[in-house]
Each structure stands twice: as structure tokens, then as C-alpha cells.
Amino acid sequence: MKNFIHTFHKKLQLLAAILILSGVLVSFTYEINTSPDPKKDKVLVGVLRYILKNGHYEPKDVNDDFSKAVYTKFIDEMDPVKRYFIKSDIEEFSQYKYKIDDQLKREDLSFYNLVMERFYQRLEESSTYYKEILAQPFDFEKKEQIKMNYDELDFAKNKNELIDSWRKQMKFNVLNRIQVQLEIEEDKVKEDSTYVKRDFATIEIEAREKTLENINDFYERITELDHTDWFSTFVNCMVEQFDPHTTYFAPRIKEQFDINISGKIEGIGARLQEKNDYTKIVELISGGPAWKQGDLEVGDIILKVAQKDEEPVDIVGMRLDDAIKLIKGKKGTEVILTVKKVDNSIQKITIVRDVVELEETFVKSSIAIKDGKKYGIINLPKFYIDFENPDGRNSGSDMEKEIEALKKENIEGLLIDLRNNGGGSLKTAIEIGGLFIDKGPIVQVKYRGNSPSVKKDTDSDMQWDGSLVILVNELSASASEILAAAMQDYKRAVIIGSNQTYGKGTVQNVIPLNKYYNYPDDLGAVKLTIQKFYRINGGSTQLEGVHSDIAMPDKYSYVEIGERDLKNPLAWDKIEKANYEEMDFYKNFDQVVNTSKERISNSEEFTKINEYAIWLKQAQENNSFSLNFEKYIEEEKEHQAEIDRFKDVFKHESNLEFQSPLKELDLVKKDSSLAAKREAWHKNLKKDIYIDEALKVLSELEPKNNKLLAKK
Structure with missing residues (x-):
């Protein structure tokens, strides 16, 4: 050399x-x-x-x-x-x-x-x-x-x-x-x-x-x-010394609020965050082009952006809105992203731009066939509501309809997938929680200096009185945590997924500054933290989020990704519990939880995933690099060897079968696009080790008094 x-x-x-x-x-x-x-x-x-x-x-x-x-x-x-x-x-x-x-x-x-x-x-x-x-x-x-x-x-x-x-x-x-x-x-x-x-x-x-x-x-x-x-x-x-979600928007930024507050990239369906010199993926929009393509992940850093047949543009150090202009584009055109993955490897990802279809952000369901029995899966990407149209779609009424349809197919249990659900409407979260209990408190909301307000489900009907499992991960936040926490406090559902959810237990409001001072020019706006969420057991979801009853290792297990890893977060605290009682719903809740924990502990696949998560953390903490060419290449080869060692870590194939519910079959036959989407979703579900384990737990739960199943 x-x-x-x-x-x-x-x-x-x-x-x-x-x-x-x-x-x-x-x-x-x-x-x-x-x-x-x-x-x-x-x-x-x-x-x-x-x-x-x-x-x-x-x-x-x-x-x-x-x-x-x-x-x-x-x-x-x-x-x-x-x-x-x-x-x-x-x-x-x-x-x-x-x-x-x-x-x-x-x-x-x-x-x-x-x-x-x-x-x-x-x-x-x-x-x-x-x-x-x-x-x-x-x-x-x-x-x-x-x-x-x-x-x-x-x-x-x-x-x-x-x-x-x-x-x-x-x-x-x-x-x-x-x-x-x-x-x-x-x-x-x-x-x-x-x-x-x-x-x-x-x-x-x-x-x-x-x-x-x-x-x-x-x-x-x-x-x-x-x-x-x-x-x-x-x-x-x-x-931002007050908390990480309180932010000032200058007039120009306020005008582009939808883009800058969320980093929404309409061309590929991702939300970005500008951090120092880097543009980081913080969310993939369900149903969007990046989500469908499958290679881009939360935590990835975009280094370069290239249009098809053109030289890539280095966006390190570029302002977020300038990067957005490069990534956005007409439907059907290609953009090539050079990204640094969470494992520090560099990868080129080609994505065909498209309009993010609103339909894919709505509730959708599937039937899982396990050991000859049917189980319902409902995917809830966010808690949506149309405030301008009272008759418009919202996640509460849509969830109710999905459950009704699944009940007609005689499902044995229900799995709700809240992974990557960053929250949304508190109102619909309360409505959805009410579908699984007779009636009672769902969440407590507190303004500064005021007593907590207990938000309740007042409808005595229980839409689903069968076995219930809720799947979460580190990116399940806000309203997702409210629903999961309530079901956990009632002991109505088994919460399975990451060790804990994101931990965002605060509410913000955007306030125009000119509202408080009559100035001839636009002063901008401030996004201000005004409320805090508390579980019905009195504990805040702030920082702590929801700890899963059954924790499964994943790639983010040791990565700094939650509210607790931000600067100046509000502290966790506790208030008086609301007036509620655990439901004592299952004959074998603790037994099922312990059996699953033992199964995960003895699983070679989950053991490998945990090893990968530990390695990822170590790789991220390595901040020293050789500038000697031979040594640099040697280090890169060693790093690549580690990446190769874990390349199959998420390759899983279950013996489950998935199919669209009966209510959707006619639509699937008429709409080839919808059919392709559902086929892709079912293919991914079959390969999803977390869905597999969640359905095992669901199949083992035994409700004490299930009226719906008794009617069969």
C-alpha cells in the first residue's frame, strides 16, 4: 500500500x-x-x-x-x-x-x-x-x-x-x-x-x-x-428552554407552518427534521411512496438528493425548506436519496414520487388465520378527525365500523396496531377507548394551575368484549399512549411491543403574537405547551410513556429516540388517580404474559435482534475515525462485516395467512390499485415477527365472560 x-x-x-x-x-x-x-x-x-x-x-x-x-x-x-x-x-x-x-x-x-x-x-x-x-x-x-x-x-x-x-x-x-x-x-x-x-x-x-x-x-x-x-x-x-415542543415561528416560517412544523415532504411521504447540519427522517407517512418502497426508515439521515439521470446534490448543511424543494416533485418522477442508515452504512434509495393517498392514513383491517381460527387486525396510522365537517370521517367512528364488520366474521380476538402512530385527536382516542369498556374515565387533562379534568367514555355499550392486544413501539406517541395507557390501567388489553412508547404527554397550541401586541408588522407565532396528559392511574405519560406488558427487542431499543432524549423535557409527575377499577377481564392474563416473555427470551430471532440493537447503539457512539487511508478502509470493512452479520436479522416468515375482510372483497375486485396495496400489506404482515408474537398472545387470552363469543 x-x-x-x-x-x-x-x-x-x-x-x-x-x-x-x-x-x-x-x-x-x-x-x-x-x-x-x-x-x-x-x-x-x-x-x-x-x-x-x-x-x-x-x-x-x-x-x-x-x-x-x-x-x-x-x-x-x-x-x-x-x-x-x-x-x-x-x-x-x-x-x-x-x-x-x-x-x-x-x-x-x-x-x-x-x-x-x-x-x-x-x-x-x-x-x-x-x-x-x-x-x-x-x-x-x-x-x-x-x-x-x-x-x-x-x-x-x-x-x-x-x-x-x-x-x-x-x-x-x-x-x-x-x-x-x-x-x-x-x-x-x-x-x-x-x-x-x-x-x-x-x-x-x-x-x-x-x-x-x-x-x-x-x-x-x-x-x-x-x-x-x-x-x-x-x-x-x-x-426552547421551557420545553422541546415550545417553539417560535418567524412570519415566513408561520406561513409555511404545515411544512416546517412537521417536515412534510409531499413527494415521498416522509416527515423530516433539521438537526445541526443534517436532515433526518422522523416519520414515514403510512401509504406514502417511501413507506411503500420500504427501504427508508426513521432515524435515517439524507446526505444527497438526485433527480433521475442527474448528478446528486449534497444537502448536508442545507436548510430544511431548500432540501424539501429538491425532494418534492411531480407524481411519477424518480428521486434518488443517498442516506446514512442508523447502522452508519451508506445506501442509495430510489423512490417514485406520488401523492400521499389520504385513504391510506385511515383505519384499515385484515383477517389473520391462525390454527384455523380468525383474528382481526386493525391498523390505526393516526387519530384523525375533520373539525370543519362534522359528518366527515374520523378514527373513532371508522374504528367502530371496522369492529362491527370483523365481528360478523366471528373473529376470536382483536389486535390493534399503533406502531408509528404519533397521535392526533384526543376526542377520537377517548371514543376508541370507550369501544372496549362499559363506561368510565379514559384520560386526565390538566391546565396550569387548574385541577385535572377527567375525560370519560359515557356510552355504556361495549363494542368489543373479546380478547384485545395492542401493539406499540417507540414511535407510538401522544393519543396512542393515552389509548394504550387506559387499556393497560383497566387491564383490558395486553400491551406488547417496545420497552416503552415515545413519552409525549403534553399538548401545544399555536398563538399569533400580534394577538397580544398591536404591532404594524407580523411578529410571527409561538407554539406553546399549555396542557399535560395523565393516565387514569394518576401517572403522567410524559417521559415514561407506556411500558409494555410484554417487551420485544427491536432496532430502536437502545437508540435515543423518545421524549426523554430531547433537551429540556417537562418532568414526569403524578396526580390523584381517577375513579375507576380494573376489569378483571381475563382468566389467564398473567400466565399469557409470562409465557410470551419466556418465548421471546428463548427465541433465537429475538436474541439476534437484541444483539443488533446493542451493536447499533455502540456503532452510533463511535465518534472517532482514522484519517489514515489503510486504517480507514480497514475500519470500513470491519463495519461492513458487522452490517452483513445482521443483514438477515429481520427476515421472518410466519405460518399465518392474511386476507381482506368480507366487506372489502368487492372493492378489492373492482379496484386493482387497492388490491395491490392489500396484497403488499398482507405480505408484510406475514413477515412481521412482532405481529406474529402479538397474535400468539391474542390466541392464548381467555376472557372470563365474553358475550359475543358465547353467541357463536
Whole structure:
């Protein structure tokens, strides 16, 4: 390898004359985006302080601790990977560490102005660093590492140390590109034996060119940000100290609320979140193109976006709304996403854009045939309701209809799948809970300073009085947790799935700021936490979520993905329990739960999944990478070997059969599109190890007094 590297350096000398790094001569000039309306900034700070103090569920004291938190957060937001500020800057900023609270009370923005002035200065200086670094080949024989746990790293002591940090980051980026391109070259040889691989020197030059183009684009995008963008960042550093769901929306962001609050990408059916320099998948919309394609997963990070037959665009560092523009597109067109998977592998995923069909976000059901008996499965993607149309569809009435239809087919038990259901209408969650009990409380809701309000099911009819199992995972949140918690507290259903659900036990409301201050310009809006949910047993669903009666290992078991992993979440607490009693519904509840736990513990498949989850956590915690080419390739091969070891971890094939309910058969015959969707769903159900175990539990439960089954 050393001879190879030496030869590479000689070739580079010959190729230096033709090295064209686009943008080398581009000059970046930054002008400090001072506020066009300083009075508006002060008004904004004052109005937000008033609303947060008087309207937030759990207001915080604006004191020295608050000041320190805002100080730390803002510097981290401005320089998350420590590539701009140096220690002397931080020392200068630190004079304000415990003064920001007092400044905010006086609507004094001295800290913000100082940090922004220095940021623009360092930004302009840094625009020369990377171009000089990328103009020369890297020494790939040098034994060195890059550490990327930036939260734990200190700022550079001086500019020389800062430039060396830039060098390591650029070298790592180039190494990544080289490694990927070398694999592409090998694949081309396998496809075409006559193909002549490009040499290392050519690939290395191209990798530096592409890296430079990407960073140039990043700097150009930064110049497009105006004062409103930067000041919104500062304001949110203040607002988000109250809790992670309280957020300020600048006027432009408020106008694009549906996109920015949820990251909805209409073209592929995914919800994204902007985190530091990265665009992360936080939800797949049921029935959407990405969901149907099957390769994109929650937790994946999108690195590049390419249109069919076009060069990919690197979106690392890109604003979320700019990334959205690249990913969105006309129905039927292809988009190719280069993503970093949760296991750190890089994968290209091709998705055909489509309109997310509303029908696929509604309740749907299937019949599972197990040992000659029928069991109903209801998939509930979200708790939906049409507030503008009282006669429109809602998940409560739809669920009731599905259960009625399934009862006519003499099912032995019912499984409700709430996996990945992020919540929705509280009203429909209460209605659905009422389908499985005579009547009684479902949830408690509390406003700040008020006594809890007990929300009840008042209908004495029990729509389904048979065995009930509810399947959840780490992404089951809010209204999903309310339903699961109520059924668990009544001991009406077995809750099976992840160790615990997401843990979002708060409610937010969007408040236009001009409602509180008559200002001629739009001040924007604040999404404010105003309520908290409590189970009927008195415990909050906040942070704790719902702990499954039967926990099954999955890929997210050890990954930071829930409310508890966010910054500044509201605490768990407990209030007085509501007036209810456990239903004592089953003859063998504890026995079935223990049998399932033993089955899972002895399962080779679940053992392998747990090993994979542990490895995933370890892989994510590895923040140190070699910058020596040989060592880097060796580490990548070792990592790929681990990925290959777990490649079949979720390959499962049950002996279950699935079919559409009778009420849907005529529709399936007439609608080939619906038939294809149901066929795909049933195929996935058959391969789903979690559905398999949930149905085993369902088949073993014995209700003490099942009127419906007694009528058979």
C-alpha cells in the first residue's frame, strides 16, 4: 500500500496542472445583517416573555441558570461543530453568561449582537481556509484520527488549531467520497469486465472538487440568510428552554407552518427534521411512496438528493425548506436519496414520487388465520378527525365500523396496531377507548394551575368484549399512549411491543403574537405547551410513556429516540388517580404474559435482534475515525462485516395467512390499485415477527365472560 500511495503522490504532481477546483477564485463577502427594525426585535422579546410567563404550562424562572442555558445553546446553534469560534471568542462571550436574563428583561440584545458580529467575522475568515486546504492533496499515510463528538470537544485555542480542525474535517469528507467511489469502480468492473478502473489519483482529485463544490454551496446559502433567520435562532434558544415542543415561528416560517412544523415532504411521504447540519427522517407517512418502497426508515439521515439521470446534490448543511424543494416533485418522477442508515452504512434509495393517498392514513383491517381460527387486525396510522365537517370521517367512528364488520366474521380476538402512530385527536382516542369498556374515565387533562379534568367514555355499550392486544413501539406517541395507557390501567388489553412508547404527554397550541401586541408588522407565532396528559392511574405519560406488558427487542431499543432524549423535557409527575377499577377481564392474563416473555427470551430471532440493537447503539457512539487511508478502509470493512452479520436479522416468515375482510372483497375486485396495496400489506404482515408474537398472545387470552363469543 505504501508504494501505491507514493505512486499516487507522483501522479498528483503530474495532474496538478489540470487540477480545477471550481470556486477557488470565488470571494465571499459578508455584511452583518443588522436588524432593519431594532424596535421590532425588542417588542418580540417582550411579547414572548409575557406569553411564556403567563401561558406556558410550567414557566421557568428567568434567572442565572436560564441565562447560562441560553448562552450555551446559542453558541452551540451558531457553531455546532466548532469550526468558527476560537477560545478567545468564547472568553469574550462569557462576560454575558449570567447576564442574559437581565438583558432580556431590559430587551437588551448586546450578547446577540456581539456573537453575530464575531460569527460573521469568523465566517469570512473561514471561507479561505477550506479552499487552501482542498487545493492540495492530503497525506493519507499519516496516522491521525478525527473525533466527532463535538459536544465534548473544546473550541480551538487559536486560528492554527482551528485551521487544523478544518483540515481534518475536509480530509474526512474526501476519504468518505474516495471510499464510496472506489466501491463504485469495483461494481463497474463486475458488471463489465472490459471496464478500466480510474486510478486513485483521479478519484482523489474528483473527491476534493466535489467537497469544495459542496462547501461553496453551503457558504452561498449562508449569505442568503437574513436578520430574521438569525434572530429567530436566538429567540428559539430562549423559548426552547421551557420545553422541546415550545417553539417560535418567524412570519415566513408561520406561513409555511404545515411544512416546517412537521417536515412534510409531499413527494415521498416522509416527515423530516433539521438537526445541526443534517436532515433526518422522523416519520414515514403510512401509504406514502417511501413507506411503500420500504427501504427508508426513521432515524435515517439524507446526505444527497438526485433527480433521475442527474448528478446528486449534497444537502448536508442545507436548510430544511431548500432540501424539501429538491425532494418534492411531480407524481411519477424518480428521486434518488443517498442516506446514512442508523447502522452508519451508506445506501442509495430510489423512490417514485406520488401523492400521499389520504385513504391510506385511515383505519384499515385484515383477517389473520391462525390454527384455523380468525383474528382481526386493525391498523390505526393516526387519530384523525375533520373539525370543519362534522359528518366527515374520523378514527373513532371508522374504528367502530371496522369492529362491527370483523365481528360478523366471528373473529376470536382483536389486535390493534399503533406502531408509528404519533397521535392526533384526543376526542377520537377517548371514543376508541370507550369501544372496549362499559363506561368510565379514559384520560386526565390538566391546565396550569387548574385541577385535572377527567375525560370519560359515557356510552355504556361495549363494542368489543373479546380478547384485545395492542401493539406499540417507540414511535407510538401522544393519543396512542393515552389509548394504550387506559387499556393497560383497566387491564383490558395486553400491551406488547417496545420497552416503552415515545413519552409525549403534553399538548401545544399555536398563538399569533400580534394577538397580544398591536404591532404594524407580523411578529410571527409561538407554539406553546399549555396542557399535560395523565393516565387514569394518576401517572403522567410524559417521559415514561407506556411500558409494555410484554417487551420485544427491536432496532430502536437502545437508540435515543423518545421524549426523554430531547433537551429540556417537562418532568414526569403524578396526580390523584381517577375513579375507576380494573376489569378483571381475563382468566389467564398473567400466565399469557409470562409465557410470551419466556418465548421471546428463548427465541433465537429475538436474541439476534437484541444483539443488533446493542451493536447499533455502540456503532452510533463511535465518534472517532482514522484519517489514515489503510486504517480507514480497514475500519470500513470491519463495519461492513458487522452490517452483513445482521443483514438477515429481520427476515421472518410466519405460518399465518392474511386476507381482506368480507366487506372489502368487492372493492378489492373492482379496484386493482387497492388490491395491490392489500396484497403488499398482507405480505408484510406475514413477515412481521412482532405481529406474529402479538397474535400468539391474542390466541392464548381467555376472557372470563365474553358475550359475543358465547353467541357463536
